[in-house]
Amino acid sequence: MYLNTHSYYSLRYGTIKPADLLLYAKEMGIDCMALTDINTTSACLDFVRLAPEYGIRPIAGVDFRNGAQQQFILLAKNNEGFMNINSYLSxxxxxxEKIPERAQNLADVITIYPFASFKGEQLSENEFLGVRKEDLNRLKFSPWRHKQEKLVVLQTVSFLNKKGFNTHRLLRAIDNNTLLSKLLPSQQGSETDMLISEAVITEAFREFPILLRNTRTLLQACSIYFDFSKEIPNNQNSYTQNQALDFRLLKKLTYAGLPYRYKRPGERVWIRIEKELEIIREKGFVSYFLINWKILKYARSKGYFYVGRGSGANSVVAYLLRITDVDPIELDLYFERFINLYRKNPPDFDIDFSWKDRDDITQFIFRRFKNTCLLTVYNTFKYKASVRELGKVFGLPKEEIDTLSKGEYQYNALDRLSQLVLQYGKLIEGFPNYLGIHAGGILISEKPIHYYTATFMPPKGFPTTQFDMVVAEDIGLYKFDILSQRGLGKIKDAVAVVEYNHPRLPPIDIHDIRRFKQDKRIKHLLRNAKAIGCFYVESPAMRMLLKKLQVDDYLGLVAASSVIRPGVAKSGMMREYILRYRFPEKRKEAHPVMLNIMPETYGVMVYQEDVIKVAHYFGGLTLGEADMLRRGMSGKFRSREEFLKVKERFFENCRNSGKPETLTAEIWRQTESFAGYAFAKGHSASYAVESYQSLFLKAYYPLEYMVATLNNGGGFYSIELYVHEARMHGATILAPCVNRSRAEVTIQKRDIYLGFGFLHALEAKTIQRLLQNRNKGGAYTSLDDFLDRVAISMEQITILIKINAFRFTQRNKRELLWEAHMKINKVSFEENVQTLFKTERINYSTPKLPNSSMEDAFDEMELLGFPLCNPFNLLAEPSCSRIRAAHLPNLVGRLVTIEGYLVATKRTATSGKKMMYFGTFLDRDGDFIDTVHFPPVAAKYRFRGKGIYAITGKVMEEFECISIEVTKMERLPIIEDPRYRDKLLKVNPVKNFNRRIRTKTTDVNSNES
Structure with missing residues (x-):
């Protein structure tokens, strides 16, 4: 009886979770149901997977609508019909395009039109009219009463109860961006669109038993089946169209890669290769490896930098195919984390490309492989955002909405409307809101992708699934992760910048990682945490960890890359690892079993592999169970029931082997608390390789590397800090110049010119015209020359003048601004057209309008977001404290007051759920100050945005790492903006210049025209 059922994947319409829908259906004794979400098949596969667990036979289909207006419902008779529906919807x-009134005739598909709005007179064999209870009186007087063989029962299900209907109306108001009171009936469903029992439906249609029989017959004609065992992957199963040939090719490529990777491969390498190849073949992952190899072969042919990471980095075959640059033999990477006979899914290969190169890689994949699409993610309603949306729907004032979304209220003191906003905000929290694009997931399937899902076309221009990675894995479709990051762009660009700024130097081999690992300068940067701008090792937390560990080698950095992850710190093992790393005598405190399992990390769990090792060797689980445990802890496993069974087996095995319950519970706590956030060792090793590349460039070419960093959008910190870092390494930082700058940052020896692209509100077309005319006609000689050659508006020329881009004229910028204002109206805003005779410009005498360096600083803050001078020079009062960061190691335990320029903050919660902060500041000399703000202080002395703060607190030291435990903090005032100190200049400097000029007696024909 249930031909038209919606889950909450009918976005901003349905209100029922698929599992809840099945649960309520089971309780009502329903044994068959069609899921027909509106214009989507997002939930179909999950519905098909779950339905048998509730004793329900699933049917898949789609409710085709324009907005809330139902056009028709399509039901799949079988899997082929489902594919046809997916293709049609796509x-x-x-x-x-709008969905038409009549559906296309599709093979193995049943079409149902709503009786109330159907205008035709004929129906084909697979077409029917769906009659609602509300339509029965009308049916009695309709010609269709004589054609009841074409009629079926249409009981739409969009919600479970009255509260569900209210939620539905709120979602419809959000979708239509309207007040709830103004929501039209045509924009919403009917209050009767609820899940009701079959007995109630039968009673309603007792006068029309043929319709009931037709509906049951139609349901019996439909079935759908997918294999969720994942025994055989559904990815493209052959690279060469022949699986035997695939394996021969993989073997050939693997051995062909030996000379590049190993000068003298030992027995361990040969044994490992044979073992891996055999398991890869047995598990059906050969084409998966070959497709990754093909993608990266193309990348190398284009000169693209990339990093291969993920569990696949534990594979020597991947290393020999150049999918990764991590040697699993050298690092003794745990083979079973990469792949084992119990594992049904292939290893993860996360391939990072420069953000500039990834789109071309994606286009290549779509060109080269037939059944390809991007993977979606479900963007859900977040609580605070939901409260804001619902506040608008209920018509609350902005002030009230802000109060509710910030949580600054007493619930019992709120009026009923505000309480409803909060109640329904909680109710829709987690509902799917819209479909987005996975950060890098791409599917390449053996069957057409529409066999599994409909696709939509986001702005990127590539077909994208309507289900996410979890559903894809359920069906045996494993993603290829093609990701982008700016770190690789920085490395690639830095090498190019070095080449043009030091043309006589030999080319840099940025892939010479073996040499980098022994480099003394790099070791110095690591030990002293001087790694600002370097990939993964520049954040305040990583900087402090490196100081505490005093790491200066590759393996130490690999461990640090995983130790820094939240789970290790949460388990309390970060501090334990530091202690055991720094003080060998502490290693004796490790439990012998744990020390034996993880000798390299002194018995401390640091990597994802450690979960498998502990579960296998300590907990007695099989490798398959251990991997299931790891996946369950990381949130990637679907069945909590299976996970809990494995957990029980872990404790049971420990009891049976005589391990103390307290020890077992502690090991489990450590394992569970960090497993979801830990890195695989190969993943950390891949990151460390990229870190070494960036560290090399920072060590030998810091200015060029900072230029590349700025041109790739910075990193962990703001652009301002990287400008500061370049200055600390001896660079002269210069504002954009119309004769020397480009859109991006450029360097000439030690002079760094900021790019036009860094100027807020300077339009791309202005930059393009400026550069094209300069390239064509040479450097600009004056403001007049510039205005003659570049079509520009007053607003745009004002930006260039205020940033001092015409300083080569050696004229005051206020005078230039006045002159431009007088002349710009005579310049066409269209492209300049060359004429036979050059128009002679009128010259104006300009008043003496000096400006100060402080005014320049405020112009820079307005246009760049930061001043190019030392920000401490802008303090309203002279500095009170002479203490600098360099003095703090000699002041441990003492209360000090120091001034710092805020760089970054990090908010975190204590175990008691109270907010505390970590702060990062720069002192007057440009050195870092690290602060800790515990909850009472954080609540009393808040961060109040960018600026200079007077910080009072106790100097603390831990493992030679200095920080200040803050007791008091206040932001210091800066000078009044000198540009507006004169009241005459407050409204518009240029207009006020004109006022001043008009007071002079001048010739109207010459100076005041």
Missing amino acids: SFLHSE
């Missing part, structure tokens, strides 16, 4: 989602 055609509308790709083109954004």
Whole structure:
């Protein structure tokens, strides 16, 4: 009886979770149901997977609608019909065309039109009219009463109860961006669209038993089946169209890669290769490896930098195919983390490309492989955002909405409307809101992708699934992760910048990692945490960890890359690892079993592999169970029931082997608390390789590396800090110049010119015209020359003048601004057209309008976001404290007051759920100050945005790492903006210049025209 059922994947319409829908259906004794979400098949596969657990036979279909207006319902008779529905729906989602009144005739598909709005007179064999209870009186007087063989029962299900209907109306108001009171009936469903029992439906249609029989017959004609065992992957199963040939090719490529990777491969390498190849073949992952190899072969042919990471980095075959640059033999990477006979899914290969190169890689994949699409993510309603949306729907004032979303209220003191906003905000929290694109997931399937899902076309221009990675894995479709990061762009660009700034130097081999590992300068940077701008090792937390560990070698950095992850710190093992790393005598405190399992990390769990090792060797689980445990802890495993069974087996095995319950509970606590956040060792090793590349460039070419960092959007910190870092390494930082700058940052020896692209509100077309005319006609000689050659508006020329881009004229910028204002109206805003005779410009005498360096600083803050001078020079009062960061090691335990320029903050919660902060500041000399703000202080002395703060607190030291435990903090005032100190200049400096000029007696024809 249930041909038209919606879950909450009918976005901003349905209100029922698929599992809840099945649960309520089971309780009502329903044994068959069709899921027909509106214009989506997002939930279909999950519905098909779950339904048998509730004793329900699933049917898949789609409710095709324009907005809330139902056009028709399509039901799949079988899997082929489901594919046809997906293809048909995709055609509308790709083109954004309106859905027609009549559906296309599709093979193995049943079409149902709503009786109330159907205008036709004939129906084909697979077409029916769906009659609602509300339509029965009308049916009695309709010609269709004589054609009841084409009629079926249409009981739409969008919600479970009255509260669900209210939620539905709120979602519809959000979707239509309207007040709830103004929501039209045509924009919402009917209050009767609820899940009701079959007995109630039968009673309603007792006068029309044929419709009941037709509906049951139609349901019996439909079935759908997918294999969720994942025994055989559904990815493209052959690279060469022949699986035997695939394996021969993989073997050939693997051995062909030996000379590049190993000068003298030992027995361990040969044994490992044979073992891996055999398991890869047995598990059906050969084409998965070859496809990754092909993608990266193309990348190398284009000169693209990339990093291969993930569990696949534990594979020597991947290393020999150049999918990764991590030697699993050298690092003794745990083979079973990469792959084992119990593992049904292939290893993860996360391939990072420069953000500039990834789109081309994606296009290549879509060109090269037939059944390809991007993977979606479900963007859900977040609580605070939901409260804001609902506040608008209920018509609350902005002030009240802000109060509710910030949580600054007493619930019992709120009026009823505000309480409803909070109640329904909690109710829709987690509902899917819209479909986005996975950060890098790409599917390449053996069957057409529409066999599994419909696709939509986001702005990126590539077909994208309507289900996420979890559903994809359920069906045996494993993603290829093609990711982008700016770190690789920085490395690639830095090498190019070094080449043009030091043309006589030999080319840099940025892949010479073996040499980098022994480099003394790099060791110095690591030991002293001087790694600002370097990939993964520049954040305040990593900087402090490196100081505490005093790491200066590759293996130490690999461990640090995983130790820094939240789970290790949460388990309390970060501090324990530091102690055992720094003080060998502490290693004796490790439990012998744990020390034996993880000797390299002194018995401390640091990597994801350690979960498998502990579960296998300590907890007595099989490798398959251990991997299931790891996946369950990381949140990637679907069945909590299976996970809990494995957990029980872990404790049971420990009891049976005589391990103390307290020890077992502690080991489990450590394992569970960090497993979801830990890195695989190969993943950390891949990151460390990229860190070494960036550290090399920072050690030998710091200015060029900072230029590349700025041109790739910075990193952990703001652009301002990287400008500061370049200055600390001896660079002269210069504002953009119309004759020397480009859109990006450029360097000439030690002079760094900021790019035009860094100027807020300077338009791309202005930059393009400026550069094109300069390239064509040479350097600009004056403001007049510039205005003659570049079509520009007053607003745009003002930006260039205020940032001092015409300083080569050696004229005051206020005078230039006045002159531009007088002349700009005579310049066409269209492209300049060359004429036979050059128009002679009128010269104006300009008043003497000096400006100060302080005014320049405020112009820079307005246009760049930061001043190019030392920000301490802008303090309203002279500095009170002479203490600098360099003095703090000699002041441990003492209460001090120091001034710092805020760089970064990190908010975190204590075990008691109270907010505390970590702060990062720069002192007057440009050195870092690290602060800790515990909850009472954090609540009393808040961060109040960018600026200079007077920080009072106790100097603390831990493992030679200095920080200040703050007791008091206040932001210091800066000078009044000198540009507006004169009241005459407050409104508009240029207009006020004109006022001043008009007071002079001048010739109207010459100076005041």
